[in-house]
Amino acid sequence: MPIQILRDLRGLRVLVVHPPDTEGVDLVGHLRRIGCQVEASWPIPDAIGPADVVVLAIDHESQAPIQRLMRGFDGIPPTMIAVVGYEDPSILQLVLEVRADAVIERPVRPFGLLTQLIVARSLWLERRQAERRTQKVERKLAGLQNIQRAKSILMSAQGLSEEEAHQTIRRKAMSKRVPIEEMALAIINANDLLNSAVKGP
Numbered sequence: 001m002p003i004q005i006l007r008d009l010r011g012l013r014v015l016v017v018h019p020p021d022t023e024g025v026d027l028v029g030h031l032r033r034i035g036c037q038v039e040a041s042w043p044i045p046d047a048i049g050p051a052d053v054v055v056l057a058i059d060h061e062s063q064a065p066i067q068r069l070m071r072g073f074d075g076i077p078p079t080m081i082a083v084v085g086y087e088d089p090s091i092l093q094l095v096l097e098v099r100a101d102a103v104i105e106r107p108v109r110p111f112g113l114l115t116q117l118i119v120a121r122s123l124w125l126e127r128r129q130a131e132r133r134t135q136k137v138e139r140k141l142a143g144l145q146n147i148q149r150a151k152s153i154l155m156s157a158q159g160l161s162e163e164e165a166h167q168t169i170r171r172k173a174m175s176k177r178v179p180i181e182e183m184a185l186a187i188i189n190a191n192d193l194l195n196s197a198v199k200g201p
Contacts, residue, residue, distance in 0.1 A: 010035035047072035143181030150184035
């Protein structure tokens with residue numbers, strides 16, 4: 001993965017949210033020399049467009065706009081790199097709130113910037129992969145639970161054994177050419193609809 005990340009740096013979309021002072025200009029320049037496609041923004045926007053990485057200056061005055069920015073992300077936030085000038089509880093709290101994948105300390109220096117960028121991107125990608133694996137496991141578990149519930153419905157309604165109920169669901173799924181989990185959910189939904197109709201309004 002690290003080699004691929006190095007290859008992907010060229011063309012990586014980076015948004016630098018930093019005051020347009022000398023340090024901010026230098027930061028943009030360093031990232032462009034690395035090969036990234038860099039845009040700069042200040043003041044802190046309520047939302048951002050497509051970006052792979054956001055380099056975000058954090059100080060006490062930025063607390064409210066930073067919190068608005070984090071609420072403005074639609075879906076998964078990009079890789080976040082925090083730029084801090086000092087450490088105290090409130091700054092550290094903001095760093096945690098933005099879920100920073102790396103931290104750059106002021107004054108920003110060219111040395112170490114590439115390393116922080118690679119480490120942050122690697123951690124972000126690993127987290128995304130872990131989340132996808134977790135979601136896959138959760139979907140699988142939900143599917144198994146639906147199959148078990150659908151079997152219970154058929155066992156109760158038709159007097160089938162558990163194995164017979166399972167084979168019935170499997171045959172129906174094969175005949176409809178759908179996954180067994182989808183057929184189980186259809187049986188559950190049909191049963192719920194029937195029960196609602198029997199109970200009436």
